[in-house]
Amino acid sequence: MADLKKKDINPNQMVNSTSTLTDDLPIGIYRTTIEGKILYANIALANMLEYSLEELHKMSVNELYTSDKDRDSKIKLLKTISSQELNLKTKSGKIITVKDTVKTVKNNKNKIVYFDGIIEDISEKKKSEEALKESEARYKTLTEITIEGIIMHKGGIIIDVNPSAQKMTGYSSDYVKGKNILDFIHPNSLNFIKSKLNTGYTGSFEATIICADKSSLEIEIEAKNVIVNGDENRVVAFRDITNKKKYEEEILALSTAVKQSPTSIVITNINGIIEYVNPKFTKVTGYEYDEAVGKNPRILKTDHTKSEDYKEMWETITKGKTWTGEFLNKRKDGTNYWELASISPIIDENGMTIKYIAVKEDITERKKTEDALIKSEKELLQANATKNVFFSIIAHDLKGPIGNFTQVLNLLKDNFNDISNNDKLDYIHILSRLSLKTNNLLNDLLLWAKIQMNTLEFSVETINLKSLVSHSIEIVEEKAKEKNIEIKTHIENINLQINESSVKTVIRNLLSNSIKFSNTNSIIKISSKISKDSKSIEISVQDNGVGIPAEDVDKLFKIESSFSTYGTEKEKGTGLGLILCKNLIEKNGGTIWVESKENVGSTFYFNLPLSK
Structure with missing residues (x-):
């Protein structure tokens, strides 16, 4: 203007x-x-x-x-x-x-x-200019600092090379510029490179070049056409793969060893997802490679291994250490097998865990042999314990009442005319108690012996629980009265499918024990309640007697312990009663246990299945 x-x-x-x-x-x-x-x-x-x-x-x-x-x-x-x-x-x-x-x-x-x-x-124009400048600077920087060798040529004539290419080959930039790129290709790769030179091929391939010191170098090449200042040129990036080739050979050898290994080998990522399994794994578990990869090893898990064991394993391997242990696993077909596993972290050059490898040996047959030996030892130990208890009862527990019985009879026989009628009646009562005690002991001993020899006839019938408890109380009622002990009941009026005599024996034994270990003028409670799922009924016998020391509770119900002690009035026990109770309750499909505190009292529990 x-x-x-x-x-x-x-x-x-x-x-x-x-x-x-x-x-x-x-x-x-x-x-x-x-x-x-x-x-x-x-x-x-x-x-x-x-x-x-x-x-x-x-x-x-x-x-x-x-x-x-x-x-x-x-x-x-x-x-x-x-x-x-x-x-x-x-x-x-x-x-x-x-x-x-x-x-x-x-x-x-x-x-x-x-x-x-x-x-x-x-x-927008300024942004484009800045972006172009930044791109050119970035390209120049990347070309200068990249560890890959880069050569730019046109029709095979070298235009430029980066520092990495000079370092790898030993040639200077001034030496190679203007020369034909084929002058540096090893004869073994020359024909192949000629076929790719001016085709515009953009894939990667391997070749051998000749370095300045006349040595050969194995390289991997990637090439593509680029436009520079409006002119189309060929950019070739290459990297030294000498070590890669060496590693590939080592990996091939290791891979062959893994595939032919007589043990299962599993590789997972750091989250425990399976990335590889060898053929032995497939043979042992039944899972094909494609079925296992991508899954968690818990596809093999059974309820046998506790969560604490898995926690310990993970804590060990995440600390970079090797964990060794045994698993009871499940095959694809649902059958179980034992394996001995050694699990280690795979650590990279920076000390970081990148994967985990597990080497597993199928030890099912070995475990069967070990279990058979353990079972044999246990049976032998139990047989010896049974024999010892049997002989102990014969030597001591039967000998005592029979000896007393004989002494009282001899006393009556030798002094019959000199003894008053009242005293004679007292002696008869003593003989009656001794004979009853001996008879009960013999019955328990014979019943226990039949259980051990699997000759016990065990018939199941419909029995009313309330009636059964009442009859059991009648057997021990006299003993309770002698110590002025009251027996209170709270029993369900329900019918059970059980063996009557065996359950009666259990109740009689538990009541007798409660009477024996209760103080005079006390109360014993026997009660029952149906479980929440209505599948069983729980019966309990509770006293507030002397109780059982904590260190002795675990000895109950075990034949090898043969635990016995005296009652509040020095009543002697055999140690056989609770063992017999355990055997009989288990034969009826139930379990038995105890809760006790010394000087407070004990409660014995057992449950029985309800009829369907």
Whole structure:
């Protein structure tokens, strides 16, 4: 826009005439006073700055600058007729980069009265330029620092090489530039490289090159065509695979050993997901390779191994140590097998665990042999314990009452005429108790012997529990009265499918024990309750007698312990009663246990299945 001279300028007239010409232009057009007040702006400028025309006409250009630096640049620009790149702030606060071309408008006195300008938004252009510069710099940096050798050639003639290529081959950049790339290819690979040279092939392949010291180097090559300064060239990246080849040979040897191993080998990632199994694993478990890979080894898990054992295993291997232990696992067909496993972490060069490897040996047959030996030893130990208890009862427990019985009879026989009738009646009562005790002992002994020899006839019939308990109490009632002990009952009126005599024997034994170990003037409670799942009924016999020391509780029900002690009135036991109770309850499909506290009392429990 030419300088205006000779006469003063009417701004309104100028704005109106300019608006007609500039509103439809795609670039911003403006006029401002020398103080910065915007006198005119076209629609394109308003859209660029995100203001309406009315808003711009009320503004100063100073409000559009992002900093004092931009304002200072503008002022310098106004001293000459020029253009400059500036950052402006839009109404929304967005910063845009613009090219601002300014021209002064003077009056007839040669005084600057307006500034006319053209503004072009070059934000995207600047971004593209910056991105290009960054890309070129990044490419240059990557080429310089990459460990791969890079060669650029055109039609086989080398244009440039990076430092890594020089270091790998021993050739300098000046030496190789201008030479044919085929001059450096080993004869073994020459024909192959010729076939790929100018085909535009973009895949990777292996070849052998000749280094400056005349040695051969195995390399892996990747090549592609690139445009540089509008000219198409071939870029070849290559890497030394000498060690890779060596490792591949080692891996092949190890892989063959793993595949032919007589033990199962499993490799998992750090989360325990299977990544590899060898053929032996398939043979042992029945799971094919594709069925196992991607799964967790828990596909082999049974309930035998406790969660604590798995926790210990994970704690060990995550610390970088080897865990060794045994698992009872499940094959694909549902059958179980035993394995001895050694699980170790695979650690990389940085000391980080990257995988886990498990070497597993099927020890099922060995475990069967071990179990047979253990069972044989246990049976032998139990047989010896049984024999010892049997002889102990014969030698001591039967000998005592029979000896007493004989002494009382001899006393009666030798002094019959001298003894009063009342004393004779007392002696008869003593003989009666001795005979009853001996008879009960013999019955228990014979019953126990039949159980040990598997000759016990065990018939199941429908029996009313309440009636059964009442009959059992009648047997021991006399003993309870002698110590002024009250027996209280709370028994369900329910029918059970059980062997009557065996359960009666159990109740009689438990009540007799409670009487024996209870103090005079005490209470014994026998009660029952049905389980929550309604599948069994629990019977308990509770006393508040002397109780059992904690260290002796585990000895109960065990033949090898033969635990026995005296009652509150020095009553002697055989140790056979509770062992017999355990055998009889188990034959009825139940279990028996005890809770006891010394000097507080004991509660014996047993349960029996309910009829379906």
